[in-house]
Amino acid sequence: MQLADHPARRRLSAALENLSATFRGMTAHPDEHNCDCHWGSSEELALLKTPDVELEPDLLRRSWEAVDWTDHAAVLRRILPQFAAELVAGRVNPLYDALEEAGYSFARGRWQQWPEEHAGPVREFLHAWWAQSLTDPDAVVPAHRVFVLCAEASGTVGPWLAAWENHTGPLSDHRLAEAAAEWEYELLGDRLPWRVGWYEHDEEKLRTDLAAWLLDHAATRLRESNAPEDLQHRIRLLGLTDEDRWTDPHWPGHRY
Template structure:
């Protein structure tokens, strides 16, 4: 077992209990409404206006995924303890990626809630992140959880700093998997997910962090040499990147901004 796991799991469990205590008694706003045709029945809506009643998983999904609540904060506060537990247990699946889960937090402006409530949410996100980094088989892959946290908070910096500070073979394995997952989009100068805001800043920060931090760690971890070259190429731009002998030959749609160079000088490599 990873030596950090015994410390990380109790912290996560305590954070979940903290959410349950902090948000006990919360309900959706009495005047909250949603379309019966598209969201659910009047009975479903009534359950959100009763405190501390467990929701069935389908209702929980429909509630956090809906974007048209009038008082998004009160709806999230109502479901948050159960929602967080379901996330940690791997019961929340979304076809739109974990950015949609992060956005459900961001849309509710949780960082503007009363201090005790905001602190409970922040501790949950931090505790889950610390646990996932040390978990050999997290229910949500670390690269997906990073997306959730970045979208929930509007920043990558604290999450990358925690990862960087953790010298651990499990965290290094997650870094190798994440770099392999991200390199195609990043080499095309795109963020590997659809960000709500700050997309270009996040792309630049993630790219810079990988170039600066990942190679030594991943080399020691024994990753394939071609992955190390792809990370190195992230530090190059324009022809220096695409003319490098280790350019992987990725093919990008010519509608993508970075493909102007390929369309002009490497027409044979562009997807028609």
């Protein structure tokens, strides 16, 4: 299959085009303001109140990172087409928790409460990007990083894990093993493998839901796909607690 014909790539391209069409002409609120010293100049702020002007990368970053907009939702709608394209292209650094912060920006905008004609394209973009990260061999951003953004943007791991169950095959299994290897250290310490930045999110539920899914579903896939044996044991240990866990012969010796 040619790369251009990859179904997940086509779906993601359509989702990005729909975002651009849906949010064309959007602007920040006319009375929006921010600190000249800490955020940027009045000329830069004016660009957020001007529709469809591409922002230079640093201004785009400051716009989605800022936590003190009066109307964050309006700012998010203004920048969303460009922001989403930058995310998919990997130009929002997937290291240093930048994608977690990007997920918080979606959450602060309360996009799930927008009218369906606005919320629907955002939902489809997130689902399309998630599917592409699992099934496209040339996906730019690691799947486990996309997962964290989607979880933080939506406040739940449920739909993203359900989609992972439906995407089977060697590549999706390989990316499951990569994610499990990234997450096992924190999960074995009874901690979520990323920082929850939005106060409405239930961190403990996110952790327990993720750990339960790894035990109930992922463990079988890891075994059947011949994932490293030590990784399989570390996921198995999530089903043990307290002394039973750290005295198990396969305890990896983690220190917290």
